[in-house]
Amino acid sequence: LLTLPATYIHVFDSSQDLSQPVNQTYRPDSQTRESISSSESAWNVIQHSLSDIYTTSLREPQLPMEIKVPRLRMFLVGTFKDKLMEAENSQEILHSIESHLKELNSKTYREHLVHAPDQTAFLVNNLMYLSQDHPATKEDQDYLNLLRSFISNKEGCLQLEMPLMWFFLDLITKRTPHHFIKCQDLKKFCLSNGYIDGHQSDDQFLALLRLFHHFGFFAYYELKGVPLESNW
Numbered sequence: 001l002l003t004l005p006a007t008y009i010h011v012f013d014s015s016q017d018l019s020q021p022v023n024q025t026y027r028p029d030s031q032t033r034e035s036i037s038s039s040e041s042a043w044n045v046i047q048h049s050l051s052d053i054y055t056t057s058l059r060e061p062q063l064p065m066e067i068k069v070p071r072l073r074m075f076l077v078g079t080f081k082d083k084l085m086e087a088e089n090s091q092e093i094l095h096s097i098e099s100h101l102k103e104l105n106s107k108t109y110r111e112h113l114v115h116a117p118d119q120t121a122f123l124v125n126n127l128m129y130l131s132q133d134h135p136a137t138k139e140d141q142d143y144l145n146l147l148r149s150f151i152s153n154k155e156g157c158l159q160l161e162m163p164l165m166w167f168f169l170d171l172i173t174k175r176t177p178h179h180f181i182k183c184q185d186l187k188k189f190c191l192s193n194g195y196i197d198g199h200q201s202d203d204q205f206l207a208l209l210r211l212f213h214h215f216g217f218f219a220y221y222e223l224k225g226v227p228l229e230s231n232w
Contacts, residue, residue: 007073007151008053010046014078014123017093018043018100043100047107050074054109072112075151076101076121084123097121114150122147166208169195170217183209183220 012018022042025035057072078097084090101120104110116122124147125140169190173181187205190196196204213220 006057006070007075009075009077009151010049011077011079012042012046012121013080014097014121015080015083015087015093016042017096018046019096046076047104050104050107050109050113054112057112072109073114074109074112075114075147077147078121078123079126081123081125083126116143117146162211163195165195166212169208170212173217 016022019041021037021039022045023035024038024040025033027033053074054072078084084093087093098119104113104120113120122143124144173186183205187196187201190205190208191198191201196208209218209220212218
């Protein structure tokens with residue numbers, strides 16, 4: 001989770017009963033995908049996720065005062081609407097989803113949920129652009145366009161001026177096979193390649209680390225009593 005208010009899109013399978021247990025999927029490494037059975041319902045997983053997002057967003061980001069921090073926004077998007085509508089018990093599933101979503105009205109993070117016109121969650125037809133047998137209806141297209149307009153609203157944008165070279169640094173560091181790197185080594189690399197300059201290089205480098213940490217590019221923690229160059 002980002003340590004900065006942002007726009008989160010929580011996706012769930014709307015064709016499945018949210019009261020039923022859902023398998024937990026994780027990646028022990030970049031090449032392996034594991035799935036383990038769980039007794040926790042899909043609805044509980046969604047609530048835990050939303051609660052974690054909200055709690056994390058309450059942390060005060062260490063950013064310059066002139067930067068306008070965006071408002072936390074959370075979207076619930078249900079996929080496989082096409083499967084849902086084809087199911088014999090589709091109305092029962094829809095009623096169950098609506099009943100669960102009403103529970104969110106009592107949550108502390110309710111004001112950060114962006115609602116669809118007819119309910120809290122946006123239900124999306126997965127096959128509308130992938131299958132000639134399930135062509136997109138005007139209703140489906142309008143619904144998806146509305147979701148896109150909500151997500152791209154400037155209310156959720158972080159307004160700041162950032163050196164373009166810093167984005168190139170993010171692309172380069174993603175290609176390195178190393179999971180950990182010393183700050184002193186990264187700083188030397190930034191200086192030698194022009195990502196920061198010699199004038200106030202410590203301040204520039206610290207601003208870069210903090211910003212990338214808030215964006216989720218790096219995991220950087222300022223350990224008290226540890227010099228900047230000795231951090232990871």
